[in-house]
Amino acid sequence: MLKQIITPLLFLFFAWFVVSNNDAKTIIAGIAIFLIGMHYMESGFKLFSGGALETVLQKFTSTTPRAIGTGFLATSVVQSSSLVSVIIISFLSAELMGLTSAVGVVFGSNIGTTTTAWLVSSLGLKIKIAQYALPMLIFGVIMQFSKHNSYKGLGSVLIGLGFIFLGISYMKEGFETLKEGLNLAEYAMAGYLGVFVYILFGATATVVIQSSSATMAIIITALATGQIDYINALSLAIGANVGTTVTAVLGSLASNKNGKRLAVAHLIFNMITGLLAVVFIYQLKDLVDSLAPLLSIREDDFAMKLALFHTIFNILGVVAVAPFIKILVNFLETLFCTKEKGRGKPKYLTDEVMEIPASALESIRKETIHLYDKSIEAIVHAMNLHRKEIFSDQNVQDVVEKSNLPFDINIDEVYHQEIKNLYSEILHYSSRSQSFMDEEGNNRVYELKLTARNIIEMVKDIRELQRNLNFFTKSNNWFMIHEYNKLREELVTIFREIEQMRHSSDDSTEIMTHIGVLKEKGNDNEISMSKNIDMLIRDNKIDSKMASSLINDMGFTYSISKKLLKTASVLWVKDQEIIELGDEYEY
Template sequence: MKPIALWPAWARNLPRLLLLGLLGWWLVNSATANEIAAGLALFLLGMRSLEDGVRALAGSGLETLVRTSTRSTLGGLVFGFFATVATQSSGIVSLMTMSFVSAKMISLNSGLALILGANIGTTTGTWIFATLGASLDLARYALPFVSLGMVLRFSRERAFAATGHILIGLGLILFGIHYLKIGSELFQQQFDLRAYAPPGYAGLLTYTAVGTLATVVMQSSHATMLLTVAALASGQIGFDNALAIAIGANIGSTATALLGAIGADVAAKRLALGHFFFNLFAAVLALAAFPLFRTGTRLGARLLGLPEDDALLQLAFFHTFFNAVGVCLALPNLSRFLRLLQRLLPDTTPALTAPKYLSPTQLKTPDVAIESLRKETWRLFDRAIDLIALVMQVDPKAMRAGEDPHELDHPPARVHTIDIDGLYRARIKPLSGLIVDFAARLAPPAPLAAKLQHILQASAAIQEAVKDTKHLQKNLVPGLQHPNSIVQRQYLRYRRHLVETLYAIAHLPREPGCDGSAAELTLVTHTSLAQLDPLANGLLEEWLKNGELSPEEATSMMNDTAYVRRITENLLTAARLLGEAALPPHAA
C-alpha cells in the first residue's frame, strides 16, 4: 500500500485548499481584486448562458433568419453588424457565428463576412461610451435583461425559454462589465498609467499590447474601450495612446473565438483563425500608417461636424474608421483568404468514415479504381453484416468465428434493442457516401461501366438490408422473449436463418474470379427460406385453427417473414453483384 493512500482526502488536497484560501482572503481584503474577479466571473457566466440560449434557439426561427440574412456576402456583413450592435459584444457574435458554421447553418464564407460586420458593429459601443462620457450605468440596464430572462426561462415553449437564457446571459455580461469598470477605476487610483508612457512608436506598441492584454483578460473589447474612454477623459493617457489601445483591443477581441475553437471542428477553427488574421491585418495596417489614420480621423471628424476638442468622439471615430478600412480591403479578397484557411487547416476525416482502399490517384486508371471501389464496398458490406448480427443478439466476432450454432436455438439471456439509426449514420451512411462520390468521379470505358453499376447496386442493396433489419427488430426483440412458445420458436428460426446467412456471406471468397460461390449460396438459402415461411408450409393456418396463435401474432409473423426474405435477398444480391463486378485476375 502506498503511503499516500493513508492520507485523508483533505490532506491530499491541501495545496489546492491553501491556494483557494489565499485567493479568498485576497478578494475579501482587496476591493479592487474583488470587483475585477466578480466582474470576470459574471461575464463568463453570462457568456455560458448566452451560448446555451443560442444553441437551444438554433432549432427555431433563428436558423431561418441567419440563412436568409447571409445568402450574400453583403447580407452576412450587415447581419454581423446589427447582431453586434444588438448584443454589444463581438466576442458573443463570434461564438454565435462559430456555432452557426459548425452546425452547417451558414457557410464559412458567410461566417467570415459576418465576422467582418461584427468588427464594425463593435465600434458602436465606443460611440455610446464617448457620447455619454463613460457615465453609462450598465447595472441599471442589466436588471431588466435578467428579470425578463427569468420570466421567459420558465416558459414551456422552447423558443421563449431559450430567449430567456439569452437575456439572462446579456444581463450577466452587463453586470460583469459594470463590476470590471468599478474595479478598474479603483485600480487606476493605485496605478498611474502616465508614468509608463514611452514616446513615439515605442509608446504605440506598448499601449497596443496593453489593449490586447486587457481585452484578453476581460474577454471584452467593450470593457477595454470603456476603461480607455474613462482614462482619456480623466487625462491619464494621451490621445495617441488611446488610439493604440483601441488597435490592441481589436486584436484581443479574437481571443474569445480562439478559445472557443479549442476542441471544435475544422470549420469553426478556420473561422476563428480567419477572425484573428483579419483583425491582426487591420492592426498592423493602422500601426504602419498611423500618421495617415490619425490625420484621416481629424478630417473625418471635421466632416461629421464633431468638436475638434472632443477627444472621446474622435477616439470613437478612429475605432470605426480603421475597422472599416480593414473590412473594405478584406472583402474583395475573401475567396482567396478562404482558400488560404483551407490550406492551413485542411479537412480531417474521422477514421471511422475514412476510405481504406480509395485514392484520387486511382481515378486515372479505371480498372484499378473499379477494383478498389469493389473492395471498399465489401468493407461497407462487413459493417452491415456486423450491424445485423448485433440486432440478432449475436456478437459479430463470435458469429464470424462460427461458435456453436446450437446456441441459436435458445433465446439469449439478455435481449437488447440496438440503435440502428445511430449506427447507420455513424458507420454505414458516411462510407456509402464516399463510395458514391468516388464512383461519380469515375468515367470508365464501356466494359467497366457495367461493373461500376454492379458496385453501386450492391451498395444500395446493402443499405436496403439494413433498413429492413430496423423494421424486423421491432418484433424480433419481444418475439425472442415471448411467453407463447410458438411465437418464440418462430423468431428463433428467423434469427438462426439470418445469422447463418451472415456467416456464409462473411466467409465467401472475395478475390476476382470467385463469383460462383455466391450463386451456390443463393440456391441453398432460398430452400431454407421456403421451409421458414409458416404461411407457405401450412403451419400458420394450423396454429390459428387450434387457437395457439392470435390473429395479431399471425399478422406480425407474415410481415416479419417478408422482412427476413427481403433482408436475405438483398444480402445475397449484394454478394452476387460484388462477385460479378470483380475483374479477371490478370486485369486487376
Template sequence: MHIHLLDPRRYWLLVVFIILGYGFWVSPHFKEIAAGVALFLFGMISLEKGFKAFTGGALERVLRRSTNRLWKSIAFGIGSTTLMQSSTLVSLITISFVSAEMITLAAGIGIIMGANLGTTTGAWLIAGLGLRVDIAGYAMPALVFGVVMLLQRSKLVKGLGYLALGVGFLFLGIHYMKEGFEAFQQAFELSAYEVPGLWGVLLFTGIGVLITVIMQSSHATLLVIIAALAAGQITYDAALALAIGANLGSAVTTAIGGMTANLGGKRLAMAHVIFNIMTAAVAIALIEQMGWVVDQLSVLMGIQDDLLLKLALFHTLFNLLGVLLLAPFIKQLEWALLRYVQFTPKSRAQPLYLYPGALETPASALTALRKEVGHLYDNAHDLIAHGVSLRRSVIASDDSLTEAVKKTHRIIPLDVDDVYEHKVKSLHNEVIAFASEIQGRELSEYAINQVYALQQASRDIVEAVKATKHLHKNLSRYGLSSNVPVREGYDDIRLRIARVLREIRQLRQQDPETVTSLSLDSLRLCMEKSGRRFTSDINRMVRSRRLSPAIATSMLNDEKYASEVCENLLEAAQALLQTGTLAEQAAEGALALDASDIERMASAEPDSPQPDHTHGDEKTAR
C-alpha cells in the first residue's frame, strides 16, 4: 500500500493563503498593508530582473577581480547589495560562483558578510526618505518610463526598464505600507501584546525570522518593521528585536537557495547561516549595551529623537559587529567547512556542477557547463584507457607508454555498453539538457558560441566512447596475438590512443591562459602521420604475405576506430581548453592548422619511426 503525501511546500502555501484571506475578511486596512508588501516584493523582483540584464560579463569580471583579498570581497558584497538592494540576489549569485569554483569559499564568505552590511543601507533609505516624502508621486513616472523601455527590443534598454519598474513598485509598496499601518493603528494596537524582558526579545526575533522566511526578503521585513514603528504599532525595543530576526531570516532564505547547489554552494550557505546566527546571538546578548551605544551615537549625529533612524543605526551596528568578530577567523571557518561539511559523494554518473542555481548568471552557467563536460571527459578517459587495457595510473604517470603497452599480459575485460550507459550516456543527457536551458536565456555572442562548442564537445566524447566499444571487440580477440605483426599492430593502436589521453591530461592541468588550440596541432599532425604509417605497414605486410587480407581488413577497420577516438578526444579537448575572448579565438583560428593542412604536411614528410615522447618528462606536443 502506497501513501502519497503532498509536497510540504503546498501545505505552507495553503496556510499562507488562508491567513491572507482571513486578514482581508477581518480588516480592510490589512489589505493596504498586504498590497504594499506585495508591490514592494514585486519591485524587488523587477530590480533583480533588471540587474540580471547587466550580468552578461561586467558583474562577473568585477566579482573575480574583487575576491583576491578579504576586504575586497566584503567591499564587493556591500557595494553590490547597496546597488541592487537585494542581498538574496547577491547571495545566490555568490553561491553559483562558489559552486562553479570560479571563486574560493573564503571569498564567498567575505561577500556574504558584506551583503549583510549592504542590507543596512535599505533601512537607512526607508527610514530616512521613504516614510518622510510623498514617495508615491515619484512612483508613477518611474512606472511609465519603465513600461516604455520594456517595449523596446534592446536587452540593455529592457534591463533599464525593469530597473525603473522596480523603483516604481518599491515606492508604491512603501506608500501603501505607510498608509495601511496608519489606518490600522486606529483599529488595532499591536504594542499592547508585547512581552517584556528576554522572552520578549526572543519572541520578536522569532517573528522577524518568520516574516522574512515567508516574504523571502529581509528588505521587505525591514520595511514592515519601520512602517509599523512609524505608525506606533510596535515599540522601539520590539523593532530592534524584529530587525535581528530579519537578519537571521535572510540566512534561512540563502540556505533554501543553497540546498540545490553542489557541495561548494552548500558550504557557503552553511557559512551564511553560521555568520547570521552568531551575529544574532551577540546582538541579543548585548542588546542593552548596543542600545546604549546607539543612544550615544544618535546624540552625536543629531537623531536622538528619531526612532526610525536609530533603528537603522542599530541594524548597521550589530551587522558591523558580526563582521568584525568573524573576519579574523575566515580562514579557520573555511578550513572547518572544507574538512567537516561532507555530503554523500555522488555517483560518477551524476552531474557535479549542474543545478538550477548555476543559471543565475551567464558566467556561472557557462563555467558549470564547462566543468561538467570536463567531468564527462574524465569518465570517458577512464573508460577509454581501460578499453585499450591500460590503467588510469599509467596514463597519469611519467612512465614510458611504449614499455607499458609492450608489457601487457592481459586484456582488461570490460563491458563497454554497461559503463557507457551508467557513466557516460546519462551524464551526456544532463549536459545537453542544461545546455538547452542556457540557450533559452539571453546570451552574448561569445556565450552562445561557447555553449555550442561545449555541447559539441559532449557529443565528441560520446562518439569517442562508441568508437572504443567497436575497437575493444577486436582488441580482446587479437590484442595479445601470437602473430607478431598482429600484436605489434594493435600495440601501435593502443599506444596512439594512450599518447592522446596523456597529452590532453597534461594540457588540462596547465594554466588555462598558457594553453591555446595551437597546443593540439602538433598532436593532430603526429596522429595523422601514425595513421598513414600504420596503413602503409599493413599494405606492405599483406604484399609480403605476412598478413592475410582478412586480418588486415580487421586491423584497418580498428585503425579507423582508433583515429575516430583520437580525433573526437582532440576536438573535445579543444573546446574544454578554449576560454579566450571572441577576438582571441579568431586569432587562434587563423593560425591553427585545419584538416587539409595536417593532411598535406603528413603526406609531405617521409615515414620514419616515431620516437616515444612519453618517457620521463618529455611531451608529445606543445
C-alpha cells in the first residue's frame, strides 16, 4: 500500500524537479539520450556482427591471457560489457566455454569498459560532437529501412553513436550553465572522508542509472566543466566501478547458476579492484601524472587523466586477481549447486541461452543427445540387455546369447514419464529459439527436431518388437530364438559402433564414411535375413504366424538401425557439408 503511494509521489516530485529546473533538465535529458545511445549501440552490434562476436568469444578464449584480451577487445568494440556478459553466460550454460575462460573474459571486459571514458574525454569533449551526431542519426535511420541485417545493424550503431554524442553534448551544456548559478566544486571534500563520500555517490548513481558508462560520462563532463574536483572525480570513478557490480548482482538474481557465478566473480573482482584503488588512490594519481605526458595528455586535461586513471586501476585489478583465477573458479564452482533435475526434465535448455544462436543450437544438440541416451537406455532394457555389456569388449554374439531373461521394464511407462516430456521440451524450446536465428540456424534446428522425432519413433518401434521378443525367446523353437538373437545382434553392433564414433577423434569424413558402411552392411544383412526366413518357411522350421511376426520385427529392427545411423550423423558429424553428402547416400 505504502509502495503504491510512495512510487507515484516520488515520480511526481522528480517530474516537478525536471520541469522546474532548467539546468537539471538539460543534464538529465543528456543522460537519458546517452542511455538510449548505449541501447542502440548494443542491439546494433548484435545485428551487425551477425554471430561474429559470438565466434570470436568462443574461439579466442582458450587460455586466461587470451580470454582477458578477447574480453577487453570485444567490450571496447561493442562498448557494452552487458552484451558480452549475456553471451558469456549463454556459452557457459551451453557448455561451449569453461568457467575459467568466462571469468577471464569478465576481467578483460572490465578493462574494455574503460574505453567509454576515453571516448567521452577525447572525442566527446574535444570536438563539437553534436555537429556529427545529427548526420549520424540521419544516416542511421535511412539504413534502418534496408532489408539487410548488416545495414540495419550498422544503422543502429550510427544512431547509437549519434545519441551518445548528443547526450554528452547536452550533459556538457547542462553542467556549463549550471556552473553560472551553482558551483558544485564548492562542495569538494578533501582527504579520505571525501574519497569515501564520493565513492558512495558514484556507486549510488550507477545503481540508479544502471550503467557505469553513463556515470563515467557524467563524471567526465562535470569534471571538464570544473563542477567537481579532480580527486573527487577519481573517487566517483571508483564508486562507479563498485556500483556496476550491484547492477550485475541484481541482474543475476533471475539468472541461472552460471549467471550468478559470473556475477559473484564480477563482484569479487570489482571489490578487490576498488579496495586497491582506494588504498593507493594518491599513488595512482601520481602515476597518472607521470604517465600523462608520455600519452600527450596535457597537465590540465583532467578528463583525459581520469580516463587514464580508470584504465590503470582496472588493469591493476586484473594483475592482482588474475594469478588467483583458479582458486576463484574453484570457489565459484561450489556456489549455487542445484540438485540434479528430475527425470524427464531438460538439462541444457535455459532461457539465458535462447537469444544467442550458437549457444541455443549447442544446447538443443546436447539436449537431443540427452534424449538419445535416455531412449537408448530404454531400448536396450527392452531388448533384455545391459548397457554395460553392450559397450564392453565382449563378443556381440555372446552378449546377446547370455542375456535372454526378460527385464522388468514397462516401456510405455518409461516413454510417458521420461522420454515424451523431454521431447516436448526440446520441441517447445527449439521453436522459440528459431525466431532468433537466421536461415542456416533454422535449418539446423529443424534437422535436430527431426532427429528428436526419429529417437522417439525408435522407442515406439522397440515397444512393438519387445512383445514378440519376450514371447519367442522363451519358446521351444530354436530357429525363432536364433533369428531374434540375430536381430538383437544387429542393433547391439550399431549401438557399439555409434558409441565408439561418438568418442572418437576421427574427422567428419571418416565418421560419415563409417556410417555409410554400416548402412551398406545393414542393407546386406536385411536381404540375407529375408532369404533365411524364406528358407525357414520352405523347410517348415517356422509356421506362417511365426514368419509374419519375424518379418514385421525385422522391419522394426532395420527401421531402428537406420534411424540410429541418421541420428548419429546429425549429432556427431560436425561438418554440415559432410552430413549433406551422407544424407543423399540412401540405400
